[in-house]
Amino acid sequence: MSFYEKYVTVRDLPFGDIFANVKRNDVYKVLQKDTLNEMDLLVLLSPSAEECLEEMAQKAHRLTIQHFGKVMQLYAPLYISDYCVNQCKYCSFSVENPTVRTKLTMDQIEEEAQAILNMGIKHVIILTGESRVHSPVGYLCDSVERLKKYFASLSIEVQPLKTEEYRELVKRGVDGLTVYQEVYNEEIYKEIHVKGPKRDYKFRLDAPERGCQAGMQSVNIGALLGMDDWRKEVFFTGLHAYYLQQKYLETSISISFPRLRPHLGSFQPKVDVTDKNLVQAMLAIRLFLPRAGITLSTRETKELRDHLIPLGVTKMSAASSTVVGGYANKTTTNSQFEISDERSVDEVKAALKRLGYQPVVKDWQILTV
Numbered sequence: 001m002s003f004y005e006k007y008v009t010v011r012d013l014p015f016g017d018i019f020a021n022v023k024r025n026d027v028y029k030v031l032q033k034d035t036l037n038e039m040d041l042l043v044l045l046s047p048s049a050e051e052c053l054e055e056m057a058q059k060a061h062r063l064t065i066q067h068f069g070k071v072m073q074l075y076a077p078l079y080i081s082d083y084c085v086n087q088c089k090y091c092s093f094s095v096e097n098p099t100v101r102t103k104l105t106m107d108q109i110e111e112e113a114q115a116i117l118n119m120g121i122k123h124v125i126i127l128t129g130e131s132r133v134h135s136p137v138g139y140l141c142d143s144v145e146r147l148k149k150y151f152a153s154l155s156i157e158v159q160p161l162k163t164e165e166y167r168e169l170v171k172r173g174v175d176g177l178t179v180y181q182e183v184y185n186e187e188i189y190k191e192i193h194v195k196g197p198k199r200d201y202k203f204r205l206d207a208p209e210r211g212c213q214a215g216m217q218s219v220n221i222g223a224l225l226g227m228d229d230w231r232k233e234v235f236f237t238g239l240h241a242y243y244l245q246q247k248y249l250e251t252s253i254s255i256s257f258p259r260l261r262p263h264l265g266s267f268q269p270k271v272d273v274t275d276k277n278l279v280q281a282m283l284a285i286r287l288f289l290p291r292a293g294i295t296l297s298t299r300e301t302k303e304l305r306d307h308l309i310p311l312g313v314t315k316m317s318a319a320s321s322t323v324v325g326g327y328a329n330k331t332t333t334n335s336q337f338e339i340s341d342e343r344s345v346d347e348v349k350a351a352l353k354r355l356g357y358q359p360v361v362k363d364w365q366i367l368t369v
């Protein structure tokens with residue numbers, strides 16, 4: 001069974017009616033429960049729950065401390081190639097954008113590694129545009145071989161791979177996988193992914209599961225909020241994470257809540273996802289999945305990030321560059337999307353300490369063979 005079979009059982013639920021019928025009292029009843037089911041998740045994502053955010057926040061804070069303590073894992077994204085063969089309407093790396101592309105050599109990758117290490121970061125996510133031609137598994141393996149002497153943890157966010165390819169990367173030292181479905185709504189998915197292998201909805205949907213089967217220690221999923229009704233998209237994301245958690249007990253599952261950011265091109269979000277909506281989405285997921293990690297990137301402003309920390313976040317990026325070669329060479333400009341929180345790692349650490357949180361730069365060690 002794949003998550004797709006679960007997805008088809010819920011995709012046509014009468015979401016409008018379900019959300020419209022939720023009363024404030026239903027939300028309070030859900031808040032009294034220890035274990036939530038999928039209908040409870042819908043209650044927490046409803047418009048009525050917006051009136052109960054304070055109560056939701058208190059419980060989310062309690063559950064997060066209970067399961068994770070007051071610690072925050074810090075990481076940085078490391079873009080090594082922006083070549084991409086897909087045409088995605090919302091992304092600067094889209095194949096039809098006439099930008100100069102860059103793919104780092106192994107020596108340039110090491111320069112980036114040194115620059116990130118100098119910032120005090122020990123966990124990185126290796127990112128590429130999605131192209132088997134320009135960033136094949138061999139290139140990824142070679143990059144991992146060069147990077148593992150610098151870092152304690154290496155994750156990847158690249159084109160969806162086959163199980164044996166993920167397994168090869170795990171063998172080399174990769175311990176984490178991030179794959180965003182972008183949008184769970186299958187029709188919108190086809191509409192915004194115009195050209196390229198990314199149009200294969202199911203191959204992407206099953207990628208996190210293949211990562212679990214290949215032995216990834218952590219798998220991070222999410223929907224790019226703004227493509228469809230965020231309440232539905234967060235519901236599907238929550239069910240997907242639950243499915244993986246139940247089936248792969250040894251893998252740590254986490255969720256991100258990326259919102260569409262400005263980029264090259266004229267695509268506008270279909271749906272405006274406000275800060276309040278983002279808070280509700282995060283709280284609902286924390287209450288539904290108390291053991292799931294929640295990752296927060298520098299897409300959000302420093303003010304909002306600081307506000308979200310006590311509500312369930314377990315991992316944050318800091319001092320990120322979304323440019324290929326952007327740490328060692330600060331003048332490079334072709335970023336995947338604009339970042340909002342431009343604080344240094346030390347400034348992020350100081351903010352965490354002010355809030356009573358311990359910043360953690362290392363809680364894993366790659367076994368080098």
Ligand code: SF4
Pocket residue numbers: 084085086087088091092093094095128129130198
């Ligand atoms: S979202 Fe990913 S696959 Fe789509 S254009 Fe950007 S880098 Fe390529």
